[in-house]
Amino acid sequence: MAQTVFIEAINQAITEEMRRDENVFIMGEDIRRAVYGATADLLGEFGEKRVLDTPLSENGFFGAAIGASLVGMRPIVETLTSFMWVGMDQLISQAAKMRYMFGGQATLPVVYRATMFYGAGSAAHHSDRSYPMFMNMPGIKIVVPSNPADMKGLLKSAVRDDDPTIIFEDGTLFGMRGEVPDDAELPQGELVVPFGEAKIVREGTDVTIVGIAGAVNHAIVVADQLAADGISVEVIDPRTLVPFDKQTVLDSVEKTGRLVIADPAHKVCSAASEIASIVAEEGFWSLQAPIQKVASEQVHIPYTPSLEKLVYPDVAKITAAVKRTLES
Amino acid sequence: MAQTVFIEAINQAITEEMRRDENVFIMGEDIRRAVYGATADLLGEFGEKRVLDTPLSENGFFGAAIGASLVGMRPIVETLTSFMWVGMDQLISQAAKMRYMFGGQATLPVVYRATMFYGAGSAAHHSDRSYPMFMNMPGIKIVVPSNPADMKGLLKSAVRDDDPTIIFEDGTLFGMRGEVPDDAELPQGELVVPFGEAKIVREGTDVTIVGIAGAVNHAIVVADQLAADGISVEVIDPRTLVPFDKQTVLDSVEKTGRLVIADPAHKVCSAASEIASIVAEEGFWSLQAPIQKVASEQVHIPYTPSLEKLVYPDVAKITAAVKRTLES
Amino acid sequence: MTRTDAGGELCVTKATVLLLAARIGLLQKPEGLTVDIDRDLLLLMLRRMWMIRNFELKVMEVHAAGEFTGAAHPYIGEEAVAVGACAALEDTDYITGNHRSHGHPIAKGGRVDKAMAELYGRIDGYCKGKGGSMHLADYSIGILGESGILGSSVPVAVGAALAAHIKGEKFVSLAFFGDGASNQGALHESMNLASVWKLPIIFLCENNQYAVTTSYAETVAVEHVSDRASAYNMPGLLIDGQDAIAMYEATSAAVARARAGEGPTLIEGLTYRYEEHSLGLGRVRRGEYRSQEEIDSWRKRDPLEILEGSIISQGVATREECDAINAETLDEVERATDFARNSPFPEPEELFEDMWANPIPQP
Amino acid sequence: MTRTDAGGELCVTKATVLLLAARIGLLQKPEGLTVDIDRDLLLLMLRRMWMIRNFELKVMEVHAAGEFTGAAHPYIGEEAVAVGACAALEDTDYITGNHRSHGHPIAKGGRVDKAMAELYGRIDGYCKGKGGSMHLADYSIGILGESGILGSSVPVAVGAALAAHIKGEKFVSLAFFGDGASNQGALHESMNLASVWKLPIIFLCENNQYAVTTSYAETVAVEHVSDRASAYNMPGLLIDGQDAIAMYEATSAAVARARAGEGPTLIEGLTYRYEEHSLGLGRVRRGEYRSQEEIDSWRKRDPLEILEGSIISQGVATREECDAINAETLDEVERATDFARNSPFPEPEELFEDMWANPIPQP
Numbered sequence A, B: 001m002a003q004t005v006f007i008e009a010i011n012q013a014i015t016e017e018m019r020r021d022e023n024v025f026i027m028g029e030d031i032r033r034a035v036y037g038a039t040a041d042l043l044g045e046f047g048e049k050r051v052l053d054t055p056l057s058e059n060g061f062f063g064a065a066i067g068a069s070l071v072g073m074r075p076i077v078e079t080l081t082s083f084m085w086v087g088m089d090q091l092i093s094q095a096a097k098m099r100y101m102f103g104g105q106a107t108l109p110v111v112y113r114a115t116m117f118y119g120a121g122s123a124a125h126h127s128d129r130s131y132p133m134f135m136n137m138p139g140i141k142i143v144v145p146s147n148p149a150d151m152k153g154l155l156k157s158a159v160r161d162d163d164p165t166i167i168f169e170d171g172t173l174f175g176m177r178g179e180v181p182d183d184a185e186l187p188q189g190e191l192v193v194p195f196g197e198a199k200i201v202r203e204g205t206d207v208t209i210v211g212i213a214g215a216v217n218h219a220i221v222v223a224d225q226l227a228a229d230g231i232s233v234e235v236i237d238p239r240t241l242v243p244f245d246k247q248t249v250l251d252s253v254e255k256t257g258r259l260v261i262a263d264p265a266h267k268v269c270s271a272a273s274e275i276a277s278i279v280a281e282e283g284f285w286s287l288q289a290p291i292q293k294v295a296s297e298q299v300h301i302p303y304t305p306s307l308e309k310l311v312y313p314d315v316a317k318i319t320a321a322v323k324r325t326l327e328s
Numbered sequence C, D: 001m002t003r004t005d006a007g008g009e010l011c012v013t014k015a016t017v018l019l020l021a022a023r024i025g026l027l028q029k030p031e032g033l034t035v036d037i038d039r040d041l042l043l044l045m046l047r048r049m050w051m052i053r054n055f056e057l058k059v060m061e062v063h064a065a066g067e068f069t070g071a072a073h074p075y076i077g078e079e080a081v082a083v084g085a086c087a088a089l090e091d092t093d094y095i096t097g098n099h100r101s102h103g104h105p106i107a108k109g110g111r112v113d114k115a116m117a118e119l120y121g122r123i124d125g126y127c128k129g130k131g132g133s134m135h136l137a138d139y140s141i142g143i144l145g146e147s148g149i150l151g152s153s154v155p156v157a158v159g160a161a162l163a164a165h166i167k168g169e170k171f172v173s174l175a176f177f178g179d180g181a182s183n184q185g186a187l188h189e190s191m192n193l194a195s196v197w198k199l200p201i202i203f204l205c206e207n208n209q210y211a212v213t214t215s216y217a218e219t220v221a222v223e224h225v226s227d228r229a230s231a232y233n234m235p236g237l238l239i240d241g242q243d244a245i246a247m248y249e250a251t252s253a254a255v256a257r258a259r260a261g262e263g264p265t266l267i268e269g270l271t272y273r274y275e276e277h278s279l280g281l282g283r284v285r286r287g288e289y290r291s292q293e294e295i296d297s298w299r300k301r302d303p304l305e306i307l308e309g310s311i312i313s314q315g316v317a318t319r320e321e322c323d324a325i326n327a328e329t330l331d332e333v334e335r336a337t338d339f340a341r342n343s344p345f346p347e348p349e350e351l352f353e354d355m356w357a358n359p360i361p362q363p
């Protein structure tokens, strides 16, 4: 088991997949010189044709990745969530819709690595956490890793999956260290984390917290802190939102009777809203208290730290929500 | 009270607002010749400068409307929901975010009239019902009229409101007739429907149905049909989703104990999900049965009528959902 | 005002096309102007043009009769553009298209039975009835699919060309789009990408001079869409879109350039839509946006007459042989219509099929 | 390879600019080449350029000291572009900008104290600390705001010009964007819209030759961004962006054209970024994407030296007067920094303010 930094885990996954399959290539802005860090050393190993710096034309190159995927390539596109608005049409009208529209003729193994930089003064234009919008539109698999090992294993799955995938990389985790097993240690010989399998990160019996992306780590802190008070918290990391492993959540709520969802997205029509609505329908009889949604306030991300820190779910807010469910 | 067709109600609202305020103008594709019908006769009355045909450049002219609104104009933009992907960046990065980002300096009284054509073989590229995505992003008011009178009154409010608004015009209602009061009949002298006030369309005591846009009319049919069976259904039309009048819904559920939400959007992260999550949190103790979400299946809109008709909420599905809440 | 005020005279002839091509260095030998097209190819082009014409006429007939609903955008009058262009391609080359979507796949060799069944929303249609008129596709012969969102399929075509570039393969890609769509940002980004990467792609603008009711003179800021090529450092060719041979020659030159690794070309086929924008858009009254004279003057340069004229006058085939081709396609379209009518609608279980290549549970 | 390989020589001089302008009919009288700029304006330009330079130097200093975090993109080396351009505008004209965002508002007459307080995230900042470095705006003097999304503010500027057009008013609008952003589809759509509607707008490309680490030669398919003007039927001017007077003259001509109802102009100011792309992007090692020789050769044509040179040599002001202006701006920047430091952070209640003009309940 090696201690690996989140961003290195990304780099490992890309490198290994590019070695494994010559149809895998990567494109994005300033990736040769690895401005955002994840693409370090790729140019040297794989050359200019498979490590493509693009003009600032997200709609154009998002679409080019789609076209390449249709004819046998497996592109990885690096971008930020906030630049996806510019390329939205290709993501929705083409990537998400093509296969169904063409009666299954189109196969699009394209991966978008969309980094969410938030929480460090990036302001409204650079802090989007937009996965709930993409959940509303069928056709794209949505991945939200919360630690280096999942980041690596899920990215590898994404490259091998035959459907379009967006990996929402939580920028607050880029420096996170975590254990990433060496391939040799693994029975299957490599780290590939399947889609649609939630992970129970902490087992508990009093309340369930479902965390999304970076919020999983806050939930773990809450669980550890509350354990000292004798409160037993179960923490679930869905890891992928499309597909979403609802059974693990429903089973947990059946056991605990209480649900808190911690989601860094804006709270209206968030992943938290969706999960709450599933449990309110399918797990209703298990619930012993109101569901608590702890998501970002419905405002834009302010630049100033004095306001920005008020926006997101954090340990204090999640703890308060857990207590609310226990008190009611 | 005049019987008015939905699309005429749109035309009336635009005409009246353009007469009232010379800063109001309209732009869109082929609007002079009123290809979609709503802009008939505007060119003759208001001239070329206030009835602008645009090139097929949605991102460009969505943004131009924003810029014009910043300097004193009140633009109305005609488009279809499905063309908004192409202009997404202007809607999100500029319309939704500018005011907050600039500390309140920017005022953007811009209205996007986005028609949702669905249900009549328009297929995946022309059938989007995308309001839930815009609900996730703060900064845009979201309007979903379900009948001619509300269409007219809400559009007039939108033009007068100082914030960006998207009116999701339900294309399945374009031919709907309904009573639209003449201005002379109204105490305030004109039909202006305020934002954020849900309407209780049918009063009832056994179960609450919240309907969105065209689904309101299905809900009314369900209520009327079930009344014959002695089931008393309350139907609520929120009319605007941002702002959302949650109190009316919570009060109703307090009375009925049962909630069904009928929403033509895709069901994951839908308006229905959001409303369900609100009630699961704030109205939990009123609930006597699982919440039922009746929204569109999580597939793209198939062209063929044999499949398309299976996708959306309809009278049968809503009725079944009502029965489920009563049986549990 | 439209660009054809000068009495229906087009500003291009085949000679000018080739001159243009020579001027911008696309053709090496300006003296070798006449491209040899063999008889089979000429007759294949004629067959495909008749196939499109007869298919569209049938579509108008059955649509009017209510046999299916939904929008459909007739390609009548523009047949030479797609057929001439696609005649320069192989089955292993790729195309993408737009809402005016029947001509491109037929021109590329697609099957009219599966196309018609798709319009009828039947299970034997190209997309099992899920796509409909605006989304025909045949992945077995490089038809990557038509797009109802304008400009949106152009970056996709760039991507197919990018794959050829990365893998060092020889296939090319061709994107059809209209004069209206040329104002989409996607076009700008695509042409720039293709040029900086020297991709093997042909941008093929079908300038039928209107976007619904709007003349391109009112919305395209330059005189010709092809003038924009210079902004991307690629050749731009303005071609007589009523002349299939001219379209074929220009596209062949662009394909040769693409296969040689020299990069993209923008071709504008100047043409005309005979019918209204879309079946069912009754509101769009003809007289309001174009004159009868204009329509008539364009109809005088019918692409089928022009091609048959060349074929017959050059002795490639006789009038009777040409008529036989027309008749055969008429027949095939009839059979296709019967095929469509007899194909069943998809069963409800089909609804959830084809969403995913690696399926996931329905939420 | 970059465009300045030829020993730091620029391919434009003021004379070529004016020649160009004359050729495309932007200036009526080519013989009247020398535009008279009065002393006050020249000194105002100098003052604003020093203000930007000193502001940015201070920003680098306090950012390095950790007084605030968040990205900031220094405008050092490019001062003549924004200042020359904005000198041709009135307070009632509008500008929009981008992520490299301090130069434009200062050039338009914005206040450095409110700008600095914004960078510090304080309540007295231009946006009450909500916007930060990339989102300065001053609606009282036509600064509609900088945009962190590239190309995204250009359609907005088109809209301001559209308002002038509709209302028949005389104000104009100017959009700043980089060479990198010129590849965004938004630019294409904006330039086409402005041209077909003949809007009073100036598209001002600050070509500092790089987008982060990528040379524009690798991503812009034409030789000069301004060459693209022909694709939109508007004049395109390539201007020496180190020469404030050239920028002023070219922009003045474009503004005159705009106010006269003749439509838009594309101006490319060829310039250079002295510093790294952004404060805090330590990873971007200089040597990897541009050479020290290149940087040095550009630094030799410093925009402040060039303007001071003209001012002094033409007897408009003395070296001492110029130095005094520098010193005054240094002082003002110091006071602005103190103002920023002493301004409080926004209180928590501020979080929900400024979302809506007509407020609604928080969900």
Ligand SMILES: Cc1ncc(C[n+]2csc(CCOP(=O)(O)OP(=O)(O)O)c2C)c(N)n1
Binding pocket: B029, B056, B058, B083, B086, C099, C100, C148, C149, C150, C151, C177, C178, C179, C180, C181, C182, C206, C208, C209, C210, C211, C212, C273, C277
């Ligand atoms: C992005 C987008 N905007 C608008 C439309 C609506 N629309 C469909 S066809 C059409 C006109 C297209 O004109 P052109 O590109 O010239 O193609 P033509 O119909 O003339 O073949 C319009 C505006 C659309 N489908 N997509």
Ligand SMILES: Cc1ncc(C[n+]2csc(CCOP(=O)(O)OP(=O)(O)O)c2C)c(N)n1
Binding pocket: A029, A056, A058, A083, A086, D073, D099, D100, D148, D149, D150, D151, D177, D178, D179, D180, D181, D182, D206, D208, D209, D210, D211, D212, D273, D277
């Ligand atoms: C749509 C979008 N894509 C990418 C970025 C990331 N980014 C910020 S600045 C920059 C380079 C911009 O280059 P240019 O337009 O030349 O401006 P310069 O920084 O040189 O002034 C990039 C790629 C962005 N902010 N927005």
Ligand SMILES: [Mg+2]
Binding pocket: C178, C179, C180, C206, C207, C208, C209, C210, C211, C212
């Ligand atoms: Mg057209």
Ligand SMILES: [Mg+2]
Binding pocket: D178, D179, D180, D206, D207, D208, D209, D210, D211, D212
């Ligand atoms: Mg630059």
